[in-house]
Amino acid sequence: MGIFSDKDIVEGMMTGYLGISDYNERGLTPNGYDLRIAEIAVRGDDTKYTEGTVTIPPRTMFYVSTIERVRMPADACAQLWLRTTWIRKGIIGAFGKIDAGFEGTLTLGAYNATDDPVELPIGERFCQMVFEGLNSCSAKDYSQRSGNYQGQTGVTLEPVKK
Numbered sequence: 718m719g720i721f722s723d724k725d726i727v728e729g730m731m732t733g734y735l736g737i738s739d740y741n742e743r744g745l746t747p748n749g750y751d752l753r754i755a756e757i758a759v760r761g762d763d764t765k766y767t768e769g770t771v772t773i774p775p776r777t778m779f780y781v782s783t784i785e786r787v788r789m790p791a792d793a794c795a796q797l798w799l800r801t802t803w804i805r806k807g808i809i810g811a812f813g814k815i816d817a818g819f820e821g822t823l824t825l826g827a828y829n830a831t832d833d834p835v836e837l838p839i840g841e842r843f844c845q846m847v848f849e850g851l852n853s854c855s856a857k858d859y860s861q862r863s864g865n866y867q868g869q870t871g872v873t874l875e876p877v878k879k
Contacts, residue, residue, distance in 0.1 A: 720748050721793070721848035729790075735848070736788030736820070744785075744842060751800065751842035752823065756782040758872040765872055770838045773808075773829040781825045781843055782872045788820045791854040796847045797825065803843065807831030810844060817851060818858020821869040 744751040760778040799810035811826035865876035
């Protein structure tokens with residue numbers, strides 16, 4: 718299998734093959750889905766922001782949690798790509814791959830690499846999720862291997878499963 722098209726994503730959700738909670742038509746792209754910001758945690762600040770616009774100081778690491786909960790099937794994974802809107806403002810993203818069998822919101826690391834503050838509105842699209850089909854189902858999916866962050870909600874820096 719290859720990368721899922723917009724048609725594949727919609728069909729997958731309609732049949733229950735894959736899950737994107739709080740789906741928003743505006744997030745659908747020709748070959749992916751844009752995930753939106755639910756929560757922001759700025760490194761060195763104990764507050765988790767869930768409304769309004771958050772100002773990220775210069776040269777500062779921060780974390781974003783997604784509005785959408787993702788549920789991956791056993792024979793697909795997904796890449797995450799920072800939207801170019803944020804790249805053009807000097808944000809660098811540190812993303813992992815979404816494993817087959819993962820379920821939950823996503824915690825994404827990012828860094829304001831500029832000498833200026835950057836404003837991030839809660840609810841704004843932050844990154845694109847690109848689904849990839851595996852050639853076969855995984856022998857053990859994410860929940861059966863480590864599953865450390867299975868079922869997470871909000872910015873999650875420590876494993877849920879211990």
